[in-house]
Amino acid sequence: MSERSQTVPTPEGEYFESTRFAGLSFLLGSVALVALVLCALGAVVNPHQFSYSWLFAFAFFFTLCAGCFFWTIVHHATDAEWTVVVRRQLENIAALLAVLALLFVPILLLRHHLYAWMDIPPGHEAALDFKRAYLDFNFFLIRAIVFLGYFIVASQLLRRFSVRQDRDGNPQFTIWMRRVSFASLPMFALCLTFGAFDWLMSLNYHWFSTMFGVYIFAGAAGSSMSLLVLVITALRQAGYLKDVVTLEHYHIMGKWMLAFCIFWAYIGFGQYMLIWYANIPEETQFFIARNTQSWWALSMLLVVGRFFGPFAILLLRSIKKHPHRLCIVAGWIVFMQMLDMYLIVLPALHGTGVHVSIWDLLSLIAIGATLGFVYLRLVPRTSLFPVRDPRLIESLKLVN
């Protein structure tokens, strides 16, 4: 049954008091600063290892933020109701893509350590010469600018329209956001796919898979929904959104986590099984590197931890409607997304087995703390939910 009566008054906007969390903000800022300085040191001391560590951390946070952007555009394109009350946080996280664009710069600077194809001159390897038109640094750079530029412009535009609507409630903004989202859907698919090809798949320029873009998307969508659960619960814990985000919303977020847990497994299994079954050397090399040596244990952990565990748990309604229990699953899924990105990036460097490096951890801390710091600066600027969205009442009255 619904938790709410049929007539729900429009709540006033809720505002995050930055002064209450000044300590946390300061802590994150300081940690980010120190970690970034240490990372700069790592780029000098051990550039080869550091470049892979940084790419891993970048890919992890990029997929989370791009996933939140995806949920924002899907909300507008499908004219959904339930998302309204959590949309502002999706917009805030997606806005961090602008920061991530800056954090992409080290990858460009350290590109020669990451992408072997950049150092092989033409005429030395026929397999590479076939694809020179695509694997060319200038083109790579242009593509990166286009992909990141698109994510920045679209996410900022959507957030700006949404915030502007808070002021006057003009329904025209809803229509504009819908239009931006429609146009964004194909652009998102192409930018995420070719971004994944460029930044991750081309770590081994021999390997290819048509499914790779969809695989990255599946992980991004599921883990970003989990991140949203964590963020919303943290805000509720701090005393915000208590009368706005209900257990019904948690139930839906849990259902989407379950759906994308299954979808990720479906896509991952499809890609793995077809490559395993056909057994063609240029394709199997990717999985051989990840299924042998000590990498095997991590790969198994991913299969069990990213699918079987959360799948069984998320089937239970009692978990989906219990914020704290759901948070445990959500945190685990986000952790598994990190493992997934680790397994995509690091075996390209350590072919002989797992080799955990301090730079892996420092890169994660540096990017994570930077994004956390900027997020805390963004949140107080607007209401914590779109206070004058035309669908707000319907979202508040949500019943599953």
Place this chain on the structure above:
Amino acid sequence: MDAAPTAPETIKEAERQIARVPLVLHRRNFSWLTERISGVVEQPAPRWWWVAFTITGSAATFGLFCIGYLISTGVGTWGNNIPVGWAWGITNFVFWIGIGHAGTLISAILFLLRQKWRTSINRSAEAMTLFAVICAAIFPGIHVGRFWMAWYLAPIPSNWAIWQNFRSALMWDVFAVSTYFTVSVLFWYTGLIPDLATLRDRATTRVRKLLFGVFACGWRGSNRNWRHYEMAYLLLAGLSTPLVLSVHSVVSFDFATTILPTWHTTIFPPYFVAGAIFGGFAMVLTLLLPCRAMFKLHDVITAQHIDKMAKIILLTGSFVGYAYTMEFFIAWYSGSSYERFGSWNRVFGPYWWYWWFGMLFCNVLSPQLFWFRWCRRNVLVVFFVAMCVNAGMWFERFIIIVGGLHRDFLPSSWRMFHPTWVDIWTYIGTLGIFTSLFLLFVRFLPMIAMSEVKTAVPEADPHYTTPPGIQSVSPGGKERPR
């Protein structure tokens, strides 16, 4: 950038655009819905129905004759050759399995997503699913030549010493399709029970009362009946949802597990599923638009429903276009000369027009019209695109299968595929079987889920009160102009 027009008329227009439109138009009440939908079954068949049934029944009969001729004479009556094999049969099999996807998507996935608009179209889409799967099942059954040995495909105890190859994707297909069919039948039938009871209660002849009574399983509409029904429906929806993904994924494995250029590509599972939903929705529109016009169901299957289906066609068609792009890009990027040749041959080889017309124009370009609202709201445009997609999806399967086979690794083995009259008429025959079964369904069972549509009208809300000055329209009441 932030300044939106604030003129009152602009805001009013924006509010109009984002306002929710009722799923049943003109305030039709419960009684009107029962009368109108049951009326299709209870009234004598209109003349157009007999004309249509004669045509489709004749095609079905001739198709069955072709199947009999094939079985009695042998597979030589088909245009099979080496290297292409029984391409025509597989093309038709995949085509029909694909058509059978939209029904379960609408009934299961849209149900789980709480999309109430599905209620107007789910019943007929589910029926269409069953008929399409029946048509699909014909082809693996008859292609073996020795039709009477088709039972080898079924799971058989090991002590019979018939060793099926469980490592073959074709074997997986048998399990996937039979499971899908079984669950789809259960789902369809479960949803039908309340409506069968309605027809039983309205029956004017003993035979009808007996038949509908037996199939309504003693439904009384009690609280307990509804509680059990809704739980069963939810569980079946949950069971059906993975089946929507699995069936066509397994069909795609038939091709993708091989190492044949253009067949072996990892994106095939979701690409086939998206293509199936795409083709399935096009067929739903192809069947429902004429039914809507003939049975005057405009208030139940509204422009909004058509608009939403058109959007799903646009989405899935665009995903199919994305998959085509990935195939071409990776074929080029892989550097494999076989993959590159396969892609080039698809576009510029002897079957070039299948690609340009079928895959590019019909499947990728024509649905792009649905970016425009006026196209989604124009029934003729929607019907045109739906027909393009129907044709395009058949061409797509043909070009995937024949295109991958007719240029063998040895150029001396290259050979074109030419269907015989038996091939062509068997396919036309399955079209006849499909449409005949659908016409029979429309005549004998409620084509719209009455009980479900009634949950989508405002009166279904227990807190609903009729606004002052407004009356719902009963069957005897004056019909409002559309």
